[in-house]
Amino acid sequence: MSTIESDKTESKTVNFDETNLSPTRPSGDSENDGKIVFLLKAAGGAPILKKKKWALPRSKTIGHIVEFLKKYMQLDVEQQKQLFLYVNQTFAPAFDTTIGAVNDCFNSEGILVLHYTFTPAWG
């Protein structure tokens, strides 16, 4: 089997396309194209989202989610400066980490829980 070219994964620009992030399909539908299902939970006084459950292709990065959240939550300039995304309420993965890698290691029964805060709540 000859060497396979890599698929270009995450686009380098920060422009987000809202259609990339979709709430999960109705519970009866188990087909989600290998997308990662994750829950976004507020911590450290950050506003709570109405939509908590999301799905993204595994190649999307933590940085992509952070940039999306900053726009989606319509943060003011001060708040936009820092948004932290924590896994296990313990560590904040680097922005170029894929959600697939995080999910593979830290999902709980098929769902990955991420906490977002404006302050480094867990260091």
Added chain:
Amino acid sequence: MSNSSIDDKDITRELWQSRLPICFILSDEDMSKVNRSESPEPLYLMLSRHSYFPCIIEKIFRYYSTYYKGNLNDQTNNINLNNLWLEYESIPLKWHYPIGLLYDLYTSSLSSSSSASHLPWQIIVHLSKFPENELIRFPDIESIEAHYMTTLKEADALKHKGQIIGDMQKRDHKQLWNSLLQDKYEAFWNINIKLMSYTDNLQYFRYIPFRIYILDKPFMQKLFSPYNIEQNKWLTLYDLLQYTLNHEVQCEKLANEKKFLNNNIENYRVIIHGVQPPLHSPIQWLSEYFSYPDNFLHICLIENQMR
């Protein structure tokens, strides 16, 4: 895990002391803005493989800034520390990857010369035109420390459900980082040894902290236990690699990708800390003695060239 603990410790000391000779060369673009009669000579530094470029960014900038006296805050020049970035073969180098990892991954895969030695490693220094879309700006020392600590926490989450690092005093965390910065092996391992112990009545880590890097792909990281209970045997580097590659291909299929990763190990050279460890090495041992100071095994897979 091992019986000959004295010999194994020697390996950790060897790794700690390993250095890379690096030659920093100013980019042509920035060279043209120098306002002294002579151009800067290349800057040669011996850097620790397990350190990070931002730890010496100030040193590099101070060296080059003497050639721009009077220009430093000139808006048209954009020569300032914030705009400094490093490049190898047109690739902007990520600040948060250990120096040795960047060297192993890029020089083995990319160098146009086929010779074995790519030393000294030639890196281009840019002082302007920061590639905003590809790199985060080189942060300050506090940001790198935060990155190091969070990686350590992730490693401990995998090894011990975070119990050991959670129970450590803040001053122990500080000691790990400071000894890394100040190149103090003993001070580092006095604390790091605690992160290499076992919990929960296990004789090994719950899961191994590792990342696998292939050029032009995001790194792969999976849950992998170092011991197979049913078959009563220690799992090896080969087992870990095969599992990861197979799992990754499964994920690609589920995601309806058109092209798949090559999951044949024979297709790759496996490099950690610049060497090719035997593939039958027990992964528990590698995790204890061959990890980087962030407690992760950073493993490069270099595709064999077509002959």
